[in-house]
Amino acid sequence: MAPLPSRSFSRTLPNSLAARYRKALIKHPFLLFGLPFMSTIVLGSFMLTPATALRYERYDRKNQQITQEQAMGLRGERRKVNMKDEYYVSEGDWSELGWR
Secondary structure, three states, X not given: OOOOOOOOHHHHOOOOHHHHHHHHHHHOHHHHHHHXXXXXXXXXXXXXXXXXXXXXXXXXXXXXXXXHHHHHXXXXXXXXXXXXXXXXXXXXXXXXXXXX
């Protein structure tokens, strides 16, 4: 197996687009690397906004407020609450635990 040549990248392809970009990157690192990176992040945020809005709209559709007729139906199904029974039930629970 032959060893790889030890020539540098810029000597191998001096006039190629990649070699010119690499030289320019050394002179202007933010302009050629940082700025495209930051613009990708910002533009990606604007492009993902409609997808996020769609997500929350679906959530809102699933959890709509109930109508008055539905609320009236729910009130009829509730059990009657007697304060004395609730008090003695809670007292019994605490005394069973020994926290009284």
